Amino acid sequence: MQQDFERDARRQSGVSPVVVARLPRYYRCLRELLGRDVLRVSSAELARLMKTTASQIRQDLNLFGGFGQQGYGYNVKNLYTSISDILGINDNYGAVIIGAGALGSVLASHSVFAKRGVILRGVFDDSPDLIGSMCAGFKVADLAQLELFCESAVIDIAVIAVTDDSGAKLARHAIDSGVKGIWNFSPTDLLCSSEVTVQNVYIDDTLMKLCYEMKQTDDKKI
Amino acid sequence: MQQDFERDARRQSGVSPVVVARLPRYYRCLRELLGRDVLRVSSAELARLMKTTASQIRQDLNLFGGFGQQGYGYNVKNLYTSISDILGINDNYGAVIIGAGALGSVLASHSVFAKRGVILRGVFDDSPDLIGSMCAGFKVADLAQLELFCESAVIDIAVIAVTDDSGAKLARHAIDSGVKGIWNFSPTDLLCSSEVTVQNVYIDDTLMKLCYEMKQTDDKKI
Numbered sequence: 001m002q003q004d005f006e007r008d009a010r011r012q013s014g015v016s017p018v019v020v021a022r023l024p025r026y027y028r029c030l031r032e033l034l035g036r037d038v039l040r041v042s043s044a045e046l047a048r049l050m051k052t053t054a055s056q057i058r059q060d061l062n063l064f065g066g067f068g069q070q071g072y073g074y075n076v077k078n079l080y081t082s083i084s085d086i087l088g089i090n091d092n093y094g095a096v097i098i099g100a101g102a103l104g105s106v107l108a109s110h111s112v113f114a115k116r117g118v119i120l121r122g123v124f125d126d127s128p129d130l131i132g133s134m135c136a137g138f139k140v141a142d143l144a145q146l147e148l149f150c151e152s153a154v155i156d157i158a159v160i161a162v163t164d165d166s167g168a169k170l171a172r173h174a175i176d177s178g179v180k181g182i183w184n185f186s187p188t189d190l191l192c193s194s195e196v197t198v199q200n201v202y203i204d205d206t207l208m209k210l211c212y213e214m215k216q217t218d219d220k221k222i
Numbered sequence: 223m224q225q226d227f228e229r230d231a232r233r234q235s236g237v238s239p240v241v242v243a244r245l246p247r248y249y250r251c252l253r254e255l256l257g258r259d260v261l262r263v264s265s266a267e268l269a270r271l272m273k274t275t276a277s278q279i280r281q282d283l284n285l286f287g288g289f290g291q292q293g294y295g296y297n298v299k300n301l302y303t304s305i306s307d308i309l310g311i312n313d314n315y316g317a318v319i320i321g322a323g324a325l326g327s328v329l330a331s332h333s334v335f336a337k338r339g340v341i342l343r344g345v346f347d348d349s350p351d352l353i354g355s356m357c358a359g360f361k362v363a364d365l366a367q368l369e370l371f372c373e374s375a376v377i378d379i380a381v382i383a384v385t386d387d388s389g390a391k392l393a394r395h396a397i398d399s400g401v402k403g404i405w406n407f408s409p410t411d412l413l414c415s416s417e418v419t420v421q422n423v424y425i426d427d428t429l430m431k432l433c434y435e436m437k438q439t440d441d442k443k444i
Binding site: 105 | 331424
C-alpha cells in the first residue's frame, strides 16, 4: 500500500515519496499547534514534534516553496494552509460511502471527512433491509441509483465500506458511475485503470504485521 | 507507519523489509487458493496472482526456506502454514479491545481476529453508559478492571478503538497492564518503549494521501 503510494507519488510530483509520506504528519502537527493558538514555530520545535531533525524539516519544507524566515521561524497558519493545499485538503472533494453496515456507520459519523475537507454527500447500499434506513444522518440510498446520483452531484470519491469480498464489484460500480478516487476498506486487491486513484486500508494486513513484529520481539527473548 | 515497520523488520529479522511487507499478500493469495481447493501452485501462477514475476516469487520464498520443488511447484497448504508461522498467525495471541463505541463494535465483530488467529478475549470502556452493555457478544467491562483481567488471562494485544485524542492515555493504561502489542486506530502518535510493538492504522492519513494523489492526477490534466 505504502509502496504503491510512494511509487505513484514519485511518478506524479517528482517530489521524493519519503517527503510526501511525511506530509500528513506535518499536517497533524501543525493542526495541533493551531489548536493551541501557536502562531509561529521554529524548525527546532517542529523537529521535536515530528521526532526528526531541524535540518530535515528545513529541507522538506524548502521543497514545497520554503515557507520559513531566518530568525522568525514558520508562520503556522500559512504553513498549515500551504500543506493543506499540497495535500488537496482544500479542494472539497465530494464523497459517497458504499456499504451502510457497521463499518459504513462508523465512517459516516467519523470526523475525518470534515477535518480533511471532504464533503460526504450520501450513503448507499444494495440491501433492501438497509435502503431507506438512517445512517449517521444520511438516509441510505439504493445502490442502483448511484450513477444517477453521481450525474447530479459532484462525487469524486467512493468509500468502499465492506469487510467481505464484494469490494471489487462495488468499486467497479463506483468507477462506472464516474468517481475518480476509491478509498477501499475491503480486503480486496482492486484492479483499476491509471485514471482512478486507489488508497487501500488493509486492516487485516496491519494486524498481521503487528503479530509478525511481536513474534520477532518474542524470538529475540528466547 | 510503513517506514517504521520496515525499519523495525530489518533490524529484527535481517530479512529485507520489502519482502516482509509482501508476506501478508502472499498469505491472502494462498488463503484464496486454499479456499478454491488448489493443492499446488507454480511460481508463474503465484506471480500472476501477486502481480509480480516468477523469479521474484522464487527469490522471496527462498529467503524463508525454499518451499518449492522444481517441476512440481509449491504445496499450497505447506506454504500457507509456513508463512502463517513466519507472520506469527498461529501463535494465538490474546487481545482486548479498548473502546466499545461504534469503531469498537465494528472491530469486535470483524472476522480479522479469527482469520488471523488472534483470540479476542474482552471489550473494555470507561463510560458508565457502555459498561455492562453488550458489544458483539462481549459484555463490556470496566476499563478500571483491565490490569486485573490481564493478570488472569493471557493478553498480548490491546486494540485502541477510539477516534479521538484519548488514544495515548488508553495505550499507556494497556501497557501498564502488561500488553506487549498495540493495534492503534486512534489518530495519535504513540510513544512507547522498544519492548512494546505498535502498529498504527492512521485512517486520516490514508484519506489525505488519496486526496493528494487525486490532486496530482487533476493537476496533470490541466
